[in-house]
Amino acid sequence: MKTFLVLLSTLFLAEVSWGQLQGNWVKQAAVDRLIKYVKIDTQSKEDVEEVPSTRKQFDLARILLRELQQLGLADARLDEQHCYVYATLPSNLPAGKTEKVPVIGFIAHVDASSSVSDANVNPIIHKNYQGGDIVLPNDTTRVITVGKDPNLLKSIGDDIITTDGTTLLAADDKAGIAEIMTAVEYMLKHPEIKHGTIKIAFTPDEEVGHGPRYFDIKGWGAKYAYTIDGGQLGELSDETFNAQTAVVTFHGKNTHPGYAKGIMVNSLYAAAHFISLFPEDMRPETTEGRQGYLHPYDLTGNEERTRLKVLIRDFDIGGMEEKGKILGDMKEQTLKEFPGVNIDLVITDTYRNMNSVLSKYPDVVAFAEEAMECAGVKPVRLPVRGGTDGSQLTFMGMPTANIFAGESNPHGKLEWIPAMSMVKSVETIVNISKIWAEKGAEE
Ligand SMILES: [Zn+2]
Missing domain, CATH: 3.40.630.10 (Zn peptidases)
Incomplete structure (x- = not known):
């Protein structure tokens, strides 16, 4: 014992x-x-x-x-x-x-x-x-x-x-x-x-x-x-998130601003319009936990060409694809507003969950x-x-x-x-x- x-x-x-x-x-x-x-x-x-x-x-x-x-x-x-x-x-x-x-x-x-x-x-x-x-x-x-x-x-x-x-x-x-x-x-x-x-x-x-x-x-x-x-x-x-990067390129038409009437198409306005369309409830500053987001983070451009970079993040593949579609809709809306502008939207994978x-x-x-x-x-x-x-x-x-x-x-x-x-x-x-x-x- x-x-x-x-x-x-x-x-x-x-x-x-x-x-x-x-x-x-x-x-x-x-x-x-x-x-x-x-x-x-x-x-x-x-x-x-x-x-x-x-x-x-x-x-x-x-x-x-x-x-x-x-x-x-x-x-x-x-x-x-x-x-x-x-x-x-x-x-x-x-x-x-x-x-x-x-x-x-x-x-x-x-x-x-x-x-x-x-x-x-x-x-x-x-x-x-x-x-x-x-x-x-x-x-x-x-x-x-x-x-x-x-x-x-x-x-x-x-x-x-x-x-x-x-x-x-x-x-x-x-x-x-x-x-x-x-x-x-x-x-x-x-x-x-x-x-x-x-x-x-x-x-x-x-x-x-x-x-x-x-x-x-x-x-x-x-x-x-x-x-x-x-x-x-x-x-x-x-x-981890699924992660993609979207590069949105707005093509305008530049000319001398002194003689631009009826000719110039300024890509910056189209880009500004596009940015104004980002949903407010899908941003890093308004999401947490398991919510994904769309996040414009880099913009460079001039009248002729403006390039915007966007982060796409979501834990689910479906949610990420949906966010890609939203960007596509924003592109269509912008094209309607700015008929003289061309827009390329290219989405690439960064990493996966x-x-x-x-x-x-x-x-x-x-x-x-x-x-x-x-x-x-x-x-x-x-x-x-x-x-x-x-x-x-x-x-x-x-x-x-x-x-x-x-x-x-x-x-x-x-x-x-x-x-x-x-x-x-x-x-x-x-x-x-x-x-x-x-x-x-x-x-
Ligand atoms: Zn560390």
Whole structure:
């Protein structure tokens, strides 16, 4: 009986220890890494054809390569041309089983948003947060308020990491990197946790939409992957917009304005009329959640020729096609108003809702949900009102869902992250690896 009780209490201890003893180790390891990584400026740049768009992304990539090598991941390598870091955590399953468990990958991006500077980040750890607004010390006009961020109250007693008010934190996505690294270190320290072959990748230029461009999916070898690039605790995304771009070109007839009477047809008026026809209830500024939108965002022109670019976004293909038809109707109406004008409407696909592929591999999301629940985290399924690296990778042949890294207010000076969200992310990554080994075997 006594032995039984001791056994029970050990079991119980093992259950809660992830939250306490091991949790403390994980917290220290993950936060230390985050603090180290955010001090390295890795801002990417819009409208650059090369990948990486900025050379400084290599500064972090090289550090990560070295750390992976120091952890003992023998095949760690850096793509010296395009700044991708790849590595493998070998399976610790018995021979014969490894081959049956799909190879799973975890991905985070090294670059930081170009919206605000991430040079000289001075991260601040607010130990044992006790509630209330957080005034950022080097620009006291910057305040993280409970009013706007009620989630702060969930972090009472936790450590919160912020900026000093003058830069980004870039926890998006350096928290994701720190969490993957810590999960790898944790699994190496705990060989009793059984997992199949786990792949690690750190990528450049996510913020400028070029992350997947030179991703060596074949060489890397993961069958399914997870980007650790979502926001707050529990976020899980397997859905993105369907996206198209429409280019509308208005052709007028130019002539010398002094002698234009009865001859000139000014394409600018037709374009202005067309723009006035956009439905008010279908705009980014009037929609949210699962609603799609039509969004004119770029206009250049003169009397002879005016070109308008329009974003078309919808979670459903049908909804997107309907929006294309609305543009077609707007074109017809404009032609009626301006008989001398010709209008070309060309619609091209940008990306597709990754759910159309991911829904064929339900384990990817189901195992992530289970992994979160095992870590005491309530999964929050969130359709992404944009694209992710995962949506491109999914259509490149590697189904990839997106999971929280834990931060709030990314891309701004009020960015913050609670240490416990980092711990839960690490735990989720470890659990996903474990669950795939237990349940994901393919015969
Ligand atoms: Zn990100």
